[in-house]
Amino acid sequence: MITTTNPATGETIATYETLDENGIDRKLETATRAYRDWRTSSLDERTKVLTSLGDLYESNEEELARLAVTEMGKPITQARAEVQKCANLLHYYAEHGPPMLESKFWDLSDGGRAEGRWLPQGPVLAVMPWNFPYWQVVRFLAPTILAGNVGLLKHASLVQGVAARMEELVLEAGGPEGLLQNLCVSSDPIGTVIDDPRVVAATLTGSEGAGSAVAERAGKNLKKVVLELGGTDPFIVMPSADMEQAVKDAVTARVQNNGQSCICGKRTIVHAEIYDDFAERFIAALKDVKLGDPMEDDTELGPLSSEGQRDTVLEQVDKAKEEGCTLLFGAEKIDKPGAWMTAGLLTDVPLAGETGTDEIFGPVGQLYKAKDIEEATTIANTIPYGLGSAVWTNDEDEKEHFANAIEAGMTTFNAVNGSKIEAPFGGTKRSGHGRELAEFGLHEFMNLKTLVHPA
Numbered sequence: 501m502i503t504t505t506n507p508a509t510g511e512t513i514a515t516y517e518t519l520d521e522n523g524i525d526r527k528l529e530t531a532t533r534a535y536r537d538w539r540t541s542s543l544d545e546r547t548k549v550l551t552s553l554g555d556l557y558e559s560n561e562e563e564l565a566r567l568a569v570t571e572m573g574k575p576i577t578q579a580r581a582e583v584q585k586c587a588n589l590l591h592y593y594a595e596h597g598p599p600m601l602e603s604k605f606w607d608l609s610d611g612g613r614a615e616g617r618w619l620p621q622g623p624v625l626a627v628m629p630w631n632f633p634y635w636q637v638v639r640f641l642a643p644t645i646l647a648g649n650v651g652l653l654k655h656a657s658l659v660q661g662v663a664a665r666m667e668e669l670v671l672e673a674g675g676p677e678g679l680l681q682n683l684c685v686s687s688d689p690i691g692t693v694i695d696d697p698r699v700v701a702a703t704l705t706g707s708e709g710a711g712s713a714v715a716e717r718a719g720k721n722l723k724k725v726v727l728e729l730g731g732t733d734p735f736i737v738m739p740s741a742d743m744e745q746a747v748k749d750a751v752t753a754r755v756q757n758n759g760q761s762c763i764c765g766k767r768t769i770v771h772a773e774i775y776d777d778f779a780e781r782f783i784a785a786l787k788d789v790k791l792g793d794p795m796e797d798d799t800e801l802g803p804l805s806s807e808g809q810r811d812t813v814l815e816q817v818d819k820a821k822e823e824g825c826t827l828l829f830g831a832e833k834i835d836k837p838g839a840w841m842t843a844g845l846l847t848d849v850p851l852a853g854e855t856g857t858d859e860i861f862g863p864v865g866q867l868y869k870a871k872d873i874e875e876a877t878t879i880a881n882t883i884p885y886g887l888g889s890a891v892w893t894n895d896e897d898e899k900e901h902f903a904n905a906i907e908a909g910m911t912t913f914n915a916v917n918g919s920k921i922e923a924p925f926g927g928t929k930r931s932g933h934g935r936e937l938a939e940f941g942l943h944e945f946m947n948l949k950t951l952v953h954p955a
Contacts, residue, residue, distance in 0.1 A: 554591040574802060593942070627654045627704040630656035649945055735889075749892075766860060768866065804839040831846075843863040
């Protein structure tokens with residue numbers, strides 16, 4: 501059994517029966533049957549489902565947003581934005597995706613011609629987290645539908661209501677049974693699902709440990725994986741930056757999604773020339789963040805996803821103090837039902853310690869002073885992760901330096917870092933491999949088949 505809990509109140513929401521071995525087998529057989537038909541469907545059929553599904557996300561925005569808030573606690577305005585982003589991605593692939601599947605042709609030196617054709621491969625397993633319960637799934641689902649594949653979703657236990665509703669929406673959009681199926685299971689059976697020959701590939705967004713386990717199992721079965729794992733992203737501020745906007749966005753980066761975002765800045769690195777001014781403003785703004793009921797429109801910081809997650813963050817703060825870090829303020833448990841804590845900020849963080857290299861998945865930031873651009877780069881890269889990064893500068897030479905020097909899958913200039921539906925998204929180092937979104941995400945689980953036509 502899986503039980504979901506409202507992190508704002510600690511109250512039980514619902515209980516779900518988990519699939520046994522026979523139930524999983526039935527899901528896999530349904531996926532196999534669905535793929536046999538869907539792989540031969542026309543692009544018109546696929547784009548019709550994508551368009552209809554995007555429309556459903558728009559028309560059900562409030563219902564879907566409130567379900568996410570109830571199950572994992574994100575502020576309602578952010579939940580609405582997440583649902584709308586899903587609709588935008590579905591419409592994007594419906595409108596712009598078909599040309600991405602057009603064949604490529606090459607003239608051969610012997611006078612012949614070769615064709616590269618994109619073909620589907622089969623059922624793909626998606627292991628997805630709770631922090632963006634719709635977006636993480638749709639980021640996988642939209643290209644899956646367009647490619648002619650089908651999806652099996654192992655969603656986080658915290659958001660089983662979201663998982664079930666997403667499966668329903670695909671059917672309501674006109675998708676065939678089995679185009680997306682929710683596997684209501686714990687993590688234990690996932691290895692056997694990856695082993696099953698009916699599953700051709702896997703994608704995971706989540707922790708480094710989970711990604712390593714899935715990659716190892718897939719590797720033994722010679723199956724491709726795409727992994728988007730953790731990050732402890734740098735947020736670098738240089739002297740030419742717009743100070744007011746940089747402070748505002750640094751706060752957003754730290755408390756967005758209640759501090760539970762892989763790609764938002766966790767380590768704020770500020771040039772010594774402006775450090776004191778920035779730190780004073782940053783601390784004041786963080787202290788002023790509105791903490792409250794996540795269903796209220798003006799709430800900026802709600803509860804963490806669970807009491808366990810909140811306690812993990814508090815344990816990391818205690819460990820940071822043991823390592824010699826200074827807690828400037830906050831990071832305190834709030835004594836009421838639910839998974840509540842205040843935002844906080846650490847400084848004097850040793851680069852080689854656990855605090856400097858591990859991800860803190862909650863509203864606790866780290867503040868560093870860098871004497872120059874080289875030290876800022878060193879601090880940014882002295883981590884095992886490489887997902888996203890943000891740099892605040894209006895100096896073009898500095899932009900060029902950071903574009904090449906920061907070890908990350910993405911660098912955003914003068915804005916909060918975030919995925920863009922038209923551009924590839926993914927990490928490097930221990931933040932995973934493979935890419936999602938744009939044509940890159942569409943092609944990851946397709947067979948680029950070469951056809952040779954002799955002269």
